[in-house]
Amino acid sequence: MSILVDETKTVIVQGITGREGMARTQLMQRYGTRVVAGCTPAKGGQDVLGVPVFDTVMEAVEKMGPIDVSTIFVPAPLVKNAALEAIAAGIKLLVIVPDRVPIYDVLEIAAAAKDVGARFVGPNTLGLLSPGRAVFGMIGGSAASAKDWFLPGRVGVTSRSGGITSSIAYYLSRAGIGLSTIIHVGGDGIIGTDHPAVMELFESDPDTDCVVMFGEIGTSQEERVADLIGSGKFTKPLIAYIGGKGAQTGTRFSHAGAIIEGDRGTHDGKVKRLREVGATVVDNFGDIPDAVKTIIRPMETAKIPIIE
Amino acid sequence: MARLHEYHGKQLLREAGFAVPKGQVVRSQSEVPAALAISGLPAVVKAQAWTTSRAAQGAIAIAENVGDVTAATVRMLSLKIGGFDVTEVLIEEKVDINREFYVGIVVDDANKTPVVIFSSIGGSGIEELARKYPKNVSKTPVDVRFGLREYEAREAVRKTGVTGSLQNELTKALLTLYRVARQWEARSAEINPLVLRGDGKLVACDCRITVDDSAVFRHPELKIEIAREFGRPPTALDKIAWTVEKDDYRGTFYFIEMARGYKKGDGFIGFHGAGGGGSMMSMDALVKRGYTIANFTDTSGNPPASKVYRAAKIILSQPNIDGYFGSGSGVASQEQFHSARGLVKAFWEENLSIPAVIRLGGNGEDKAVQILTEYTKNLPAPVEGYKKDDTADFCAQRMQKLLDAQRDKTTPRNLALPVTPEFTAKDPYSFDTPTGKVVLDHALCRDCQTKSCVQTCVPQILKDQDGVVVLNISREDAKAGKCIECLACEVECRIGGNAGGRVILPIPGLDEYRTKVAAGE
Numbered sequence A: 001m002s003i004l005v006d007e008t009k010t011v012i013v014q015g016i017t018g019r020e021g022m023a024r025t026q027l028m029q030r031y032g033t034r035v036v037a038g039c040t041p042a043k044g045g046q047d048v049l050g051v052p053v054f055d056t057v058m059e060a061v062e063k064m065g066p067i068d069v070s071t072i073f074v075p076a077p078l079v080k081n082a083a084l085e086a087i088a089a090g091i092k093l094l095v096i097v098p099d100r101v102p103i104y105d106v107l108e109i110a111a112a113a114k115d116v117g118a119r120f121v122g123p124n125t126l127g128l129l130s131p132g133r134a135v136f137g138m139i140g141g142s143a144a145s146a147k148d149w150f151l152p153g154r155v156g157v158t159s160r161s162g163g164i165t166s167s168i169a170y171y172l173s174r175a176g177i178g179l180s181t182i183i184h185v186g187g188d189g190i191i192g193t194d195h196p197a198v199m200e201l202f203e204s205d206p207d208t209d210c211v212v213m214f215g216e217i218g219t220s221q222e223e224r225v226a227d228l229i230g231s232g233k234f235t236k237p238l239i240a241y242i243g244g245k246g247a248q249t250g251t252r253f254s255h256a257g258a259i260i261e262g263d264r265g266t267h268d269g270k271v272k273r274l275r276e277v278g279a280t281v282v283d284n285f286g287d288i289p290d291a292v293k294t295i296i297r298p299m300e301t302a303k304i305p306i307i308e
Numbered sequence B: 001m002a003r004l005h006e007y008h009g010k011q012l013l014r015e016a017g018f019a020v021p022k023g024q025v026v027r028s029q030s031e032v033p034a035a036l037a038i039s040g041l042p043a044v045v046k047a048q049a050w051t052t053s054r055a056a057q058g059a060i061a062i063a064e065n066v067g068d069v070t071a072a073t074v075r076m077l078s079l080k081i082g083g084f085d086v087t088e089v090l091i092e093e094k095v096d097i098n099r100e101f102y103v104g105i106v107v108d109d110a111n112k113t114p115v116v117i118f119s120s121i122g123g124s125g126i127e128e129l130a131r132k133y134p135k136n137v138s139k140t141p142v143d144v145r146f147g148l149r150e151y152e153a154r155e156a157v158r159k160t161g162v163t164g165s166l167q168n169e170l171t172k173a174l175l176t177l178y179r180v181a182r183q184w185e186a187r188s189a190e191i192n193p194l195v196l197r198g199d200g201k202l203v204a205c206d207c208r209i210t211v212d213d214s215a216v217f218r219h220p221e222l223k224i225e226i227a228r229e230f231g232r233p234p235t236a237l238d239k240i241a242w243t244v245e246k247d248d249y250r251g252t253f254y255f256i257e258m259a260r261g262y263k264k265g266d267g268f269i270g271f272h273g274a275g276g277g278g279s280m281m282s283m284d285a286l287v288k289r290g291y292t293i294a295n296f297t298d299t300s301g302n303p304p305a306s307k308v309y310r311a312a313k314i315i316l317s318q319p320n321i322d323g324y325f326g327s328g329s330g331v332a333s334q335e336q337f338h339s340a341r342g343l344v345k346a347f348w349e350e351n352l353s354i355p356a357v358i359r360l361g362g363n364g365e366d367k368a369v370q371i372l373t374e375y376t377k378n379l380p381a382p383v384e385g386y387k388k389d390d391t392a393d394f395c396a397q398r399m400q401k402l403l404d405a406q407r408d409k410t411t412p413r414n415l416a417l418p419v420t421p422e423f424t425a426k427d428p429y430s431f432d433t434p435t436g437k438v439v440l441d442h443a444l445c446r447d448c449q450t451k452s453c454v455q456t457c458v459p460q461i462l463k464d465q466d467g468v469v470v471l472n473i474s475r476e477d478a479k480a481g482k483c484i485e486c487l488a489c490e491v492e493c494r495i496g497g498n499a500g501g502r503v504i505l506p507i508p509g510l511d512e513y514r515t516k517v518a519a520g521e
Helices: A019-031 A057-064 A076-088 A103-116 A143-149 A162-174 A195-203 A221-230 A256-261 A267-276 A285-293 B006-015 B029-039 B066-077 B126-132 B150-158 B164-183 B213-218 B236-245 B276-288 B305-315 B336-350 B365-374 B392-405 B442-446 B452-456 B475-482 B488-496 B510-518
Strands: A010-014 A034-039 A051-054 A069-072 A093-096 A119-121 A127-130 A134-137 A152-159 A179-184 A210-216 A238-243 B002-004 B023-026 B043-047 B060-063 B089-093 B097-108 B113-119 B137-141 B186-197 B202-204 B208-211 B252-257 B268-272 B292-300 B323-326 B332-335 B356-359 B383-386 B428-432 B437-441 B462-465 B468-471 B501-504
Touching: A010 A019, A010 A057, A010 A076, A019 A034, A019 A134, A019 A143, A034 A057, A051 A057, A057 A076, A069 A076, A069 A134, A076 A093, A076 A103, A076 B213, A093 A103, A093 A134, A103 A119, A103 B097, A103 B113, A103 B213, A143 A162, A152 A162, A152 A195, A162 A179, A162 A210, A162 A285, A162 B276, A162 B332, A179 A195, A195 A210, A195 A221, A210 A221, A210 A285, A210 B276, A221 A238, A221 A267, A238 A267, A238 A285, A238 B276, B002 B006, B006 B023, B006 B164, B006 B208, B023 B029, B029 B066, B029 B089, B043 B066, B060 B066, B066 B089, B097 B126, B097 B164, B113 B126, B113 B150, B113 B164, B137 B150, B150 B164, B164 B186, B164 B202, B208 B213, B236 B252, B236 B305, B236 B510, B252 B305, B268 B276, B268 B305, B276 B292, B276 B392, B292 B305, B305 B336, B323 B392, B332 B336, B336 B356, B336 B365, B336 B488, B356 B392, B365 B383, B383 B392, B428 B442, B428 B468, B428 B475, B437 B442, B437 B468, B437 B488, B442 B468, B452 B462, B452 B488, B488 B501
Parallel strands: A010 A034, A010 A069, A034 A051, A069 A093, A093 A119, A152 A179, A152 A210, A210 A238, B268 B292, B268 B323, B323 B356, B356 B383
Antiparallel strands: A127 A134, A127 A179, B002 B208, B023 B089, B043 B060, B043 B089, B097 B113, B097 B186, B113 B137, B186 B202, B186 B208, B252 B292, B428 B437, B437 B501, B462 B468
């Protein structure tokens, strides 16, 4: 199993005729993802890599039947409309790849998603991937690399940095540790599916035995993960690394964040909270594979994913 | 984040109908009388700086007469707060304080909504007060689609124990501040203190607004120079970098100067990362070895080679950096040979004389490292390339080795050279790209056996036509983005062809900047 992503789910690519949309459609197709439709306004009727292009998401659903997932590759200023459109068309999982999406746009997307029980990953995400099964978004960059780098197995990876998602997954695979699902939750301050939400999904996934999390300074995500562990809602072993120890701490400008978050957001605070509830927080990034090995044994059987 | 100075925030409040103290911002002593004519006496003199607790730093003064106001202004204009010069001072009327409140709007990452925070006690030390007296503080999430409702605002005030006509006034204040925050897309907007004046009127005595960087493009009237997280006003080089990034949504380019005034040999390194998380770790690796980061740069999210090239040119416009270090997560999804070509073009043009260590791990890393290292063999300084199995720490170690072996450690690089070397084509054929221009010299094309540009052009938009290379698409399509500025027609042509291709990628303001730096200004 995996969380959120697998080869049975149907996918539409919004912005399929653009540079990124086209490149990532190819990646997804070659990796085994069921890309059934594309959408670019006013370019309906075209065909990209064998995928039919529609003017609207509604039209795609009308012609192709219900679609499970939308991966969004439109310029940041157009993301809000694209996401609201996908939600209105009944799509329940959105992967919002672009960077620099205005925050109030994200809040509107969040409100609309909440109303109908839809979920979104991102913005500013590479997406998510389950080795040997499917990828939504652009993790791995090309199918050949994604197949080469990531082995299937039973460790979940969640990260706030895109590059680090891939590097943790690669270094674990190289150490013989396979992965159930790897997810880049997104680098922005406001994101749809954050670390705590991912932990709840991993908790209920019978095929994930433990989770590696890459956190960063800022936001309250890592502290809320600690809260989940503390309250018994996340019970699997967690190995974490928190980046940004050496980052210059700027002078504080506003009090509002501090009133809402209290002492949340700092490197030391996050490490302390996670350790208090029994998570393993490593000080060196390179120590992650060894820390995981103390919890689960590398699978002798872990080999290259079976898909072609 | 794009922070607004107090006076700017107050101006937005005033436009929305909020009462603020009468006053004006000054930038020199000569402007004091005009400001005083508006504020009257006694006056409050406030240095405009992005920090809290200004009073403790001598950045706020109360003055009873013209002489004191002038003296305080002059003193503050020579202050340095958080490492940058105070250039603006606000002079405003002194408000007689009856009672103080706090009101703030902040976007809450856990709730994914704006939250209105109201405290019936405000003033300095608000964080401490909020902890000590939780019953005086209310937090109200807002549905962003409908905005703050009148009843929600009133309930936020009522919960803290405020009654009567003051409740009415505060309700209005909350609604107005929310409107301001929403209109300008503020990540946070706060008034502390919100003062109840002797005459019963509410006045915003301070104001801090941080506009969402990603929304700045929708608010040109705010005149925010750089929509990025800065703890200080941007430097000239920061601004040049921002002009490159502003309208180019292909990938991300972030540049911030982190040090100035250092000399060659002081151990300052030009840093070029890819991806926030990996960059942080890579910088840590350098710092551990005793080096200082001269600038933070990030090119990620699959940027075109042209963006990486411009980033490198800007990094190399710092004359006193000792080395060039490139390293991100190490396992990049983006095709790294684009970055390699961008770097190679920049290194050639600069005739690179400081050692460079670049970790190009990820997609296409073999090709990337080959391009980077093979094509730069003849440069004065060594250029090393590494892949995903090489750690950031190992690369930092290589940087150290190369720096130790450097013969001339103290002569700054000469920036007087033109940013883009001359290229005179005998028989030019050119077309526009999204952010520049490609020039192919057909005179050289005719003697070229390989036409390597046609083979290596990533989007395959070139063709060999009667012995010369031309577009196989329309010029309009090339400019609209079919040309992805992969730079192969310059870089690969110089190595495998007849050196007849050039991609001209202007960087507005960089020439002037370098001329000034070279002249020691």
